[in-house]
Amino acid sequence: xxELKDRIMRDGRCLEGGILKVDNFINHQMxxxxxxxxxxxxxRLFANEKFNKIVTIEASGIAPAILVGSLLNLPVVFAKKKxxxxxxxxxxxxxxxxxxxxxxxxxVDKRFLGPNDRVLFIDDFLANGNAAKGVxxxxxxxxxxLAGMGFIIEKAFQQGGEELRRQxxxxxxxAIVESLDNCEIKLR
Amino acid sequence: xxELKDRIMRDGRCLEGGILKVDNFINHQMxxxxxxxxxxxxxRLFANEKFNKIVTIEASGIAPAILVGSLLNLPVVFAKKKxxxxxxxxxxxxxxxxxxxxxxxxxVDKRFLGPNDRVLFIDDFLANGNAAKGVxxxxxxxxxxLAGMGFIIEKAFQQGGEELRRQxxxxxxxAIVESLDNCEIKLR
Numbered sequence: 001x002x003e004l005k006d007r008i009m010r011d012g013r014c015l016e017g018g019i020l021k022v023d024n025f026i027n028h029q030m031x032x033x034x035x036x037x038x039x040x041x042x043x044r045l046f047a048n049e050k051f052n053k054i055v056t057i058e059a060s061g062i063a064p065a066i067l068v069g070s071l072l073n074l075p076v077v078f079a080k081k082k083x084x085x086x087x088x089x090x091x092x093x094x095x096x097x098x099x100x101x102x103x104x105x106x107x108v109d110k111r112f113l114g115p116n117d118r119v120l121f122i123d124d125f126l127a128n129g130n131a132a133k134g135v136x137x138x139x140x141x142x143x144x145x146l147a148g149m150g151f152i153i154e155k156a157f158q159q160g161g162e163e164l165r166r167q168x169x170x171x172x173x174x175a176i177v178e179s180l181d182n183c184e185i186k187l188r
Numbered sequence: 189x190x191e192l193k194d195r196i197m198r199d200g201r202c203l204e205g206g207i208l209k210v211d212n213f214i215n216h217q218m219x220x221x222x223x224x225x226x227x228x229x230x231x232r233l234f235a236n237e238k239f240n241k242i243v244t245i246e247a248s249g250i251a252p253a254i255l256v257g258s259l260l261n262l263p264v265v266f267a268k269k270k271x272x273x274x275x276x277x278x279x280x281x282x283x284x285x286x287x288x289x290x291x292x293x294x295x296v297d298k299r300f301l302g303p304n305d306r307v308l309f310i311d312d313f314l315a316n317g318n319a320a321k322g323v324x325x326x327x328x329x330x331x332x333x334l335a336g337m338g339f340i341i342e343k344a345f346q347q348g349g350e351e352l353r354r355q356x357x358x359x360x361x362x363a364i365v366e367s368l369d370n371c372e373i374k375l376r
Binding site: 029034035077 | 218219220223252261263287
């Protein structure tokens with residue numbers, strides 16, 4: 001998606017340790033027009049898939065997910081990183097975050113993910129794919145099925161995308177970062 | 189907003205301790221059409237205010253905030269509940285959560301809130317108003333100004349709304365819960 005690639009080259013910043021900082025337009029301050037363009041592109045890319053629900057993880061996935069949901073009039077469920085005190089019947093899995101160097105749990109209420117659901121997963125980043133694999137685990141545990149996974153930015157130099165595609169999952173990323181070596185952003 | 193009130197009466201659940209559970213359409217599974225209708229109503233209610241930025245707090249505020257931002261083409265900033273390892277120059281304040289019975293910190297990068305910003309704050313719930321007061325503190329510390337605060341649901345039997353309005357803040361809530369006594373939802 002050219003508009004997104006141009007924006008990454010213009011406003012993205014590369015930090016040491018393979019970190020691409022896009023907090024001025026994607027995951028802290030958000031550009032709503034760019035987000036909407038991303039949502040439209042997800043709709044286009046998954047036009048041949050059938051699904052009845054959008055799933056994401058709080059917090060950065062919520063904006064692109066709700067915009068996709070509002071284009072398609074489909075419910076959007078965001079997995080939570082803490083069990084709310086009012087939630088008593090949920091599915092849980094563990095996700096290891098490389099950036100934060102610790103594991104965290106994600107949960108979904110069983111009422112919102114089940115055998116009748118076919119899911120499109122939307123998130124901001126695909127790197128090692130641990131969050132995506134966590135959601136896949138929740139989908140499998142619930143008896144739901146997965147139609148595809150859409151990411152705004154994929155880091156091709158980490159293994160998540162390759163692993164998910166090798167499992168036969170329909171993965172789409174709107175911008176793919178080939179390398180951040182020497183703190184220079186190279187896009188595919 | 190009648191559509192929202194009807195939905196609360198139909199799908200909302202009252203739990204002990206003054207808790208209104210709306211996780212099937214607002215803050216876990218989200219109905220994107222209802223969310224969009226809420227966003228349009230916020231635009232209408234704040235039509236006479238001038239602002240250049242939408243601010244919210246992760247996670248449940250992000251969906252209504254990005255929808256308001258996408259209607260008005262204004263940047264949306266979500267305050268974070270943890271300091272990202274890549275954030276080094278931020279404003280911080282403490283928020284006490286009555287539901288969770290503990291304090292947490294919220295942060296905003298200084299690059300995204302400053303003297304040139306006039307802010308519309310959007311969130312899902314107004315109860316004791318502690319999250320709203322936290323954001324007001326961040327706005328004040330940054331030198332920005334506040335145009336108004338919009339909430340999807342306000343609990344009138346808690347003090348947040350009264351306190352914010354007493355300070356002269358333009359507060360709008362799309363549905364106001366008068367009482368949850370005896371686990372019966374009474375809307376204004």
